[in-house]
Amino acid sequence: SQQGEEDPQALSIQEGENATMNCSYKTSINNLQWYRQNSGRGLVHLILIRSNEREKHSGRLRVTLDTSKKSSSLLITASRAADTASYFCATDEETSGSRLTFGEGTQLTVNP
Amino acid sequence: SAVISQKPSRDICQRGTSLTIQCQVDSQVTMMFWYRQQPGQSLTLIATANQGSEATYESGFVIDKFPISRPNLTFSTLTVSNMSPEDSSIYLCSVLGLSSGGFETQYFGPGTRLLVL
Numbered sequence: 307s308q309q310g311e312e313d314p315q316a317l318s319i320q321e322g323e324n325a326t327m328n329c330s331y332k333t334s335i336n337n338l339q340w341y342r343q344n345s346g347r348g349l350v351h352l353i354l355i356r357s358n359e360r361e362k363h364s365g366r367l368r369v370t371l372d373t374s375k376k377s378s379s380l381l382i383t384a385s386r387a388a389d390t391a392s393y394f395c396a397t398d399e400e401t402s403g404s405r406l407t408f409g410e411g412t413q414l415t416v417n418p
Numbered sequence: 419s420a421v422i423s424q425k426p427s428r429d430i431c432q433r434g435t436s437l438t439i440q441c442q443v444d445s446q447v448t449m450m451f452w453y454r455q456q457p458g459q460s461l462t463l464i465a466t467a468n469q470g471s472e473a474t475y476e477s478g479f480v481i482d483k484f485p486i487s488r489p490n491l492t493f494s495t496l497t498v499s500n501m502s503p504e505d506s507s508i509y510l511c512s513v514l515g516l517s518s519g520g521f522e523t524q525y526f527g528p529g530t531r532l533l534v535l
Binding site for chain 2: 337339349350354356394396398403406407408410411
């Protein structure tokens, strides 16, 4: 069963604006990962944050993790039209044996 | 990261038939996974496929409906058997690899888009 919940389900912004997506989960995790999916294609791995980390950066991406609240956020700064995609969080639970549980996803639309 | 290919990329099938999806990786990997993504939804894990052992299925998925083969460390197949329109989905394989930071993560193939009429 899916343990991740993401909000918002859909987000529409203008180019240059920042986009923030949130993810909540229910169990103890080893790490949390964010993926991007363009138009129903394969998933592209964006960033991984371990359970003992609070914040991580990669280019225009900033991920935070609050294990006390069991939540994470993905911030995309200075968004571009090419960032238009679905974004999924996925948790590697402590008892999962490397299996991932995906959130419901956020559909991001960046308007030029 | 591993380079993963899937065949076919898409197919339209008649109900009652079966389709076998292939997943090929450019390097040897121990763990491979098969996911289903129903229209407009997130990914659901079908099974974990380890070479040399039976696949491990998640709740709600059974071997008779989704038989999996894993003959070597670079290849796996998923068969969707006796298909119905409810099987219309994107099917994705993934492999366990190492991220740039040296941590285990999953890398995904491009997916197989299946439509069952």
